[in-house]
Amino acid sequence: MRYLPLSDTDRSEMLATIGAASVDDLFRDVPEEARLDGPIHGLPLHASELSVERQLTALARKNLPASDAPFFLGCGAYKHHIPASVDHLIQRGEFLTAYTPYQPEIAQGTLQVLFEFQSQVARLYGCEVANASMYDGSTACWEAIGMARRVTRKTKTLISSGLHPHYVGVCKTMAKFTGDTLETAAPTLTAETDVAGLADRIDGETSAVVVQYPDILGRVADLQPLADAAHAKGALLIVVVTEPVALGLLKSPGEMGADIVVGEGQSIGVGLNFGGPYVGLFACREKHIRQMPGRIAGETIDADGKRGFVLTLSTREQHIRREKATSNICTNSGLCALAFSIHMTLLGEKGLRQLAELNHARARLAADKLAAIPGVRLINDLFFNEFTLELPVEARPAVHRMVEAGVLGGVSLGRLYPGEAGLANGLVVAVTETATDEDIDALTKALTEAVK
CATH class of the missing domain: 3.90.1150.10 (Aspartate Aminotransferase, domain 1)
Structure with missing residues (x-):
């Protein structure tokens, strides 16, 4: 039986309220060539569970797994x-079933893990504070641009040609709705990055400069001169790290003057998984902590003087009024963050x-x-x-x-x-x-x- 919660009248009234002529208008931002004009090709309209399992298994066999x-x-x-111990530990009941720790008195284990995760990310990135994770690296990158806008009250962002094009695509999509201006370019096959050129383009209207480290071509640059140039014009330096293992050898972005450091944590504790779920990392200078999106697990002392953990500075729309929220992110990648923290602890x-x-x-x-x-x-x-x-x-x-x-x-x-x-x-x-x-x-x- 199909579940039809709305009548035609209900649907018409809702569309009229938001100013849309039809349901199709809600998908106008999806390119025409990407929209389906009928059932998915090659799949039957209905099939038994056994038949579906066989068909999907046959499709899966066409993949070449990374381990093969x-x-x-x-x-x-x-x-x-x-390590196998990572998967073993994240499947323990007290972790696997834990969700948003709204009641700290019964979620101390989850909150402690998030606190330790934040400590590890802050140390890795060379920053003073980190949040309890984001969805992935690309959305963390956009949230950093939004955060820089709130801090500087400016809307122009310079994006290095060395930033991953998928990250650029996410940022462009979101900027359509915020009024941010993003200046981007494609990289060139040269040994040098575009750091010097970026520094020359910073002006008084620049909110932030975004650079990847190492960049999409694998190039490594000293970011201190870029940080100095940005700060001289009242702009922030945002550094994106897609390979956190690199920071085991390279100087951290925070040490080179980065104001916000974001990236992807997949390399540590999280498998490839055909593209997800992954875990976004986000850290910044303490003076900007109240503009940081997501949420933070903090350490405190209970009524008996014992060490305890709570959510603090949770400036997302589930916790405060929407107009004051720093982000519309409604959860975090908790299980992936746990895997990251366990693997990092083992290392x-x-x-x-x-x-x-x-x-x-x-x-x-x-x-x-x-x-x-x-x-x-x-x-x-x-x-x-x-x-x-x-x-x-x-x-x-x-x-x-x-x-x-x-x-x-x-x-x-x-x-x-x-x-x-x-x-x-x-x-x-x-x-x-x-x-x-x-x-x-x-x-x-x-x-x-x-x-x-």
Whole structure:
């Protein structure tokens, strides 16, 4: 039986109230070519549970799992080894069933985990405070731009050409409804980032400058001069980190003057999972804490003098009046944040540094081998575990040829930047601790054949 909560009259009255002629008007921001004009092709209108299971299983078999092939994909989602203890611990009943801890007296375990998670993120990012997580890195990036607007009361944001294009896309989508002006550009296949150029473009109308570290091509830059230039004009520096393991070796953004640091936490504790769920990280300077979105778990003392934890400064619309909310985010990625915190605790500071060193060593080995292939050029010699190659042929077909050889050999820039002719031959390769010598040799062989 279908559930029809609204009559035609109810629906007409609701549409008239919001000024829409039809339900279809509610989807006008979805491109015409992306809308369905009928049932999904290839799927029956109805089927038994057994039939659906078989069909979906057949579709799943077409995937090439990351664990079944030499894997060198990155660009914001990275394959790292996650200890089995992480999955075991997050499935304990007191964690798995815990949701929003509105009643602190019965949610001390959840609140303590969030407090420790915040402490780890703040330490990792080199900032004074962090919140209890966001949805993912891209939405955290947009929330940082919104936060900068509230702090500076200005609406122009300069976005580095090295910011992940998916992050840029999310920010552009949201800016349509806020009046923010975003100045963006596509990257170029050069060893240097656009940090110096960004600094020259900052003016008195600039709210914030957004830069990725390392950037989409894997390049690493000193951000202190950019921070100084931004602060001289009354703007904030927002740094986006898509690979948190990199901060085991690199100087933290906070140490280089960043005002807000955001990013993706997937690398630590969270698997690839075909793109989600992931966990957004968000930290800032303490003086801006009241403009930070999401929520914060704080430490306190109860009536008996014992250490305890509570939600504090929860400036989201579930807690305060909507017009005063800093964000419309209604929850956090609690389970993923728990996985992040457990994995980070197991690593410790020494373990994180060792993991980062291993990542860089593996990437350095692969980069040297791949750069020796005739016609292949390594564009950035300074990188962490991800670097960009310029191939003598278009990268996207080369990636497909490597897949046919059983190797997931990287992400083509032609896929990320369709229509940008100057990037068509660019290939971004990520090498983590999971890549063996045999995997790197297989990649080298596959790419050698693919560029012929």
